[in-house]
Amino acid sequence: MINNTVTKVLQIRHPIIQAPMAGGVTTSELVAEVSNCGGLGMIGAGYMTPGQMEEQIREIKKLTQNFFGVNLFVPTEFKVNDNEIKTANQLLNPIRAKLNVQDDNKEIPASKKMVETFHQQVKVILEEKVPVCSFTFGIPSSEVINELKQNGTVVIGTATTVNEAVEIEKCGMDMVVVQGSEAGGHRGNFLEGHQESQIGLFSLVPQVVDNVGIPVIAAGGIMDGRGLQAAICLGAKAVQMGTAFLTCMESGASELHKDEILHTPEDQTVFTRSFSGKWARGIKNRFISELENREESLPNFPVQNKLTKEIRKAATQQNNREYMSIWSGQSPRLAKKQTVKSLIESIVK
Amino acid sequence: MINNTVTKVLQIRHPIIQAPMAGGVTTSELVAEVSNCGGLGMIGAGYMTPGQMEEQIREIKKLTQNFFGVNLFVPTEFKVNDNEIKTANQLLNPIRAKLNVQDDNKEIPASKKMVETFHQQVKVILEEKVPVCSFTFGIPSSEVINELKQNGTVVIGTATTVNEAVEIEKCGMDMVVVQGSEAGGHRGNFLEGHQESQIGLFSLVPQVVDNVGIPVIAAGGIMDGRGLQAAICLGAKAVQMGTAFLTCMESGASELHKDEILHTPEDQTVFTRSFSGKWARGIKNRFISELENREESLPNFPVQNKLTKEIRKAATQQNNREYMSIWSGQSPRLAKKQTVKSLIESIVK
Numbered sequence: 001m002i003n004n005t006v007t008k009v010l011q012i013r014h015p016i017i018q019a020p021m022a023g024g025v026t027t028s029e030l031v032a033e034v035s036n037c038g039g040l041g042m043i044g045a046g047y048m049t050p051g052q053m054e055e056q057i058r059e060i061k062k063l064t065q066n067f068f069g070v071n072l073f074v075p076t077e078f079k080v081n082d083n084e085i086k087t088a089n090q091l092l093n094p095i096r097a098k099l100n101v102q103d104d105n106k107e108i109p110a111s112k113k114m115v116e117t118f119h120q121q122v123k124v125i126l127e128e129k130v131p132v133c134s135f136t137f138g139i140p141s142s143e144v145i146n147e148l149k150q151n152g153t154v155v156i157g158t159a160t161t162v163n164e165a166v167e168i169e170k171c172g173m174d175m176v177v178v179q180g181s182e183a184g185g186h187r188g189n190f191l192e193g194h195q196e197s198q199i200g201l202f203s204l205v206p207q208v209v210d211n212v213g214i215p216v217i218a219a220g221g222i223m224d225g226r227g228l229q230a231a232i233c234l235g236a237k238a239v240q241m242g243t244a245f246l247t248c249m250e251s252g253a254s255e256l257h258k259d260e261i262l263h264t265p266e267d268q269t270v271f272t273r274s275f276s277g278k279w280a281r282g283i284k285n286r287f288i289s290e291l292e293n294r295e296e297s298l299p300n301f302p303v304q305n306k307l308t309k310e311i312r313k314a315a316t317q318q319n320n321r322e323y324m325s326i327w328s329g330q331s332p333r334l335a336k337k338q339t340v341k342s343l344i345e346s347i348v349k
Numbered sequence: 350m351i352n353n354t355v356t357k358v359l360q361i362r363h364p365i366i367q368a369p370m371a372g373g374v375t376t377s378e379l380v381a382e383v384s385n386c387g388g389l390g391m392i393g394a395g396y397m398t399p400g401q402m403e404e405q406i407r408e409i410k411k412l413t414q415n416f417f418g419v420n421l422f423v424p425t426e427f428k429v430n431d432n433e434i435k436t437a438n439q440l441l442n443p444i445r446a447k448l449n450v451q452d453d454n455k456e457i458p459a460s461k462k463m464v465e466t467f468h469q470q471v472k473v474i475l476e477e478k479v480p481v482c483s484f485t486f487g488i489p490s491s492e493v494i495n496e497l498k499q500n501g502t503v504v505i506g507t508a509t510t511v512n513e514a515v516e517i518e519k520c521g522m523d524m525v526v527v528q529g530s531e532a533g534g535h536r537g538n539f540l541e542g543h544q545e546s547q548i549g550l551f552s553l554v555p556q557v558v559d560n561v562g563i564p565v566i567a568a569g570g571i572m573d574g575r576g577l578q579a580a581i582c583l584g585a586k587a588v589q590m591g592t593a594f595l596t597c598m599e600s601g602a603s604e605l606h607k608d609e610i611l612h613t614p615e616d617q618t619v620f621t622r623s624f625s626g627k628w629a630r631g632i633k634n635r636f637i638s639e640l641e642n643r644e645e646s647l648p649n650f651p652v653q654n655k656l657t658k659e660i661r662k663a664a665t666q667q668n669n670r671e672y673m674s675i676w677s678g679q680s681p682r683l684a685k686k687q688t689v690k691s692l693i694e695s696i697v698k
Contacts, residue, residue: 203570221552
C-alpha cells in the first residue's frame with residue numbers, strides 16, 4: 001500500500017482515482033463501488049444539470065460512506081458563428097439522414113448560459129458538501145476555489161503542461177491531475193494549444209513534479225499495477241484511470257463502446273475535434289475520417305458538441321460504431337471486462 | 350543495481366544504453382565513456398561511410414575494453430521525383446540565399462547506392478566483431494541478422510508499435526528498443542504511419558512487453574533515475590537515452606544545440622519532416638514553421654535530408670538556431686550539462 005498526502009487528504013486506501021468521464025459513464029454504481037473498494041469514485045458532471053447532479057450525489061451517499069468526487073467543466077467564452085454552424089451542418093446532414101435523426105440546431109448553447117449553469121453546479125457541490133471537486137478545461141475564479149476549500153472540499157485542477165500545473169498551484173488548488181498525451185477523451189489543455197500540450201506522461205510527470213509543490217496525480221494510459229508503480233517512480237502521488245474503469249461491469253458506457261476498446265490495438269486511437277469542437281482521443285471510425293480534413297473549421301466546444309449530440313445518441317442506440325464517439329486512451333490492449341473490485345484488487349495486489 | 354538478461358547479454362553494469370544519435374553527436378569519447386561508466390555506448394553510424402565507421406570502431410576499442418555498439422539505418426526503397434525536388438528547392442532557395450550556401454543537388458542519393466553502402470557497413474561490423482548492432486527504420490534481411498548473430502554480435506531492433514516489435518522478434522533479433530512518442534530525433538516507425546506510431550511510452554512499454562518474449566528496452570523522454578525505475582516497473586529491462594547524453598560534455602553536438610535543449614520548456618518540441626523527409630522531433634524554429642504547411646509534399650528520406658544538408662551545416666557554423674535541426678525529446682527541462690560519469694552515477698545512485 002502507498003501512503004502519502006494524496007491518500008491521506010482524499011481519505012482513500014489506494015492512490016487510485018477513477019477518471020470523471022462525462023456522458024453517462026460514471027453511474028452511481030461505478031462511483032460508489034470505486035470508493036467502497038478503496039479508490040476515489042468521481043462523477044463526470046460536465047454535461048449534467050444541477051438537478052441531475054444533486055440527485056446522483058444523494059444516490060451515491062446512500063451507496064457509500066467513503067469520500068467521492070465530482071468533476072466540472074470550467075466554462076470558457078465562446079462565440080456562436082452562424083457561418084461555422086452552417087458549414088458544420090452541411091457536413092453533418094448526410095450523416096443525420098443516414099441515421100434518421102433530425103437536425104439539432106434548436107438549442108445552440110450560449111456562453112452566458114454556460115457560466116450560469118456552472119455556478120449552479122458549484123452551488124450543488126457546496127450544499128451537498130461533496131468531499132472532492134476537480135475541474136477540467138481551465139481554472140475557476142479564486143472565489144469559487146476559496147468557497148469550496150472553506151466548505152471542506154478538496155479542490156483538484158487538470159493540467160497538460162508544466163505551465164498549466166504551475167498556474168493551478170498558484171490559484172490555490174490542492175492537487176493537480178497531469179494528463180499525458182496517452183489519455184482518452186477530451187484534452188484538458190487551457191493555456192496551450194493542442195500541439196503544444198501533447199506531452200507523453202513519461203516526460204510530463206517528472207517535469208511537473210520538479211516545478212510544483214502540490215501533489216501530482218498521473219493520468220493517461222495507466223491500466224494496471226505496473227502503471228501505478230511507474231507513476232509513483234516518476235514522482236506522482238496517485239493515478240487517475242479512465243479507460244480501465246470504462247470497461248468495468250459497473251460503468252455506464254454502452255456495451256459496444258466497451259467491446260470496441262477490448263478489441264482495438266494501441267495504434268488505432270486518434271485525436272479529433274469533430275465530435276465536440278474540443279480535441280479528444282478516441283478509436284478511429286468513419287465519423288472521424290469523414291470530417292478529418294474539415295475539423296479545423298468546425299465550431300468550438302460546446303457548439304459542435306450540441307450539433308453532433310443526436311448523431312452520437314442514435315449511433316449508440318443503433319449499435320453503429322461508425323458514428324459514435326468511442327473515447328479510449330492509448331492502452332486498449334490492457335483493458336479487461338471485469339468488476340471494479342477485481343480491477344482495483346489486481347492493481348494493488 | 351538491476352541485473353537481468355539485458356545487462357548480462359550486453360555485459361553492462363547498468364541497464365542504460367546511450368541512444369545512437371547520428372550526425373556527429375556520438376563521438377568516440379562519448380561512446381567509450383558511456384561503456385567505461387557501466388552503460389552501453391553506441392555509435393550512430395546511419396550517415397557514415399564504411400571507412401569512417403571502421404576508423405571510429407578502432408578508436409573506441411582503444412578507449413574501452415567494454416562492450417559497445419553501432420546503429421545502422423535499414424535502407425528502404427525510395428524514388429527520386431524531380432518535381433518534388435524542384436518544389437523543395439523553391440522553398441529552400443530563399444533560405445540558402447539567407448545563409449549564403451550553394452544549392453545542394455549534385456549528389457541526390459540513389460536507392461541502389463544506399464543498399465550497397467548498407468551492406469558495406471554490415472561488413473565492417475562483421476570484420477570488427479562489434480559486440481552489439483542495432484537497427485532503425487526497418488528490419489534487415491534474415492541473412493544479415495543471422496550472419497551477425499553467428500559472428501557473436503547481439504542484434505537489436507527498433508519499434509514504435511506492438512506490431513513492429515512482434516515482427517522484430519519474429520525475425521530473430523535478440524532485443525527490441527521501443528520508442529515512445531516522447532523521443533527526440535527520427536521516428537523509427539516502419540510498418541505504421543506517422544500518426545499511428547505516436548504511442549506514449551507509458552502505453553507502449555507494457556503493451557509490447559505483453560506481446561513479445563524478447564527483452565524490451567524503453568526509449569523516449571527518459572532522463573534520470575526516476576525514468577529508469579519507472580521503465581523497469583512497466584516491464585522494460587533497460588532504457589535507451591538520447592537527449593540526456595546529447596547535452597553531456599563528451600557529446601559532439603554543437604554548443605548551441607546543447608544550450609537550446611537546456612533552455613527549452615517541454616512544450617516547445619514538435620514533429621517535422623522538413624529537415625530529412627522522415628518525421629523527427631525537434632525544438633521549434635523558423636525552418637520548421639516556414640516549411641510547416643508544405644512538409645507533406647517534400648521528398649522522402651534521404652532525398653530531403655541531402656537537400657537540406659548544407660543549410661543545416663551553415664546554420665550550425667553561423668550559430669543560427671533558426672535553420673539547424675535541434676533534435677530533442679519531450680523532457681528538456683530535465684537535461685543538464687554534465688559529464689557522462691556524473692549522469693550515469695546520478696541515475697543509478
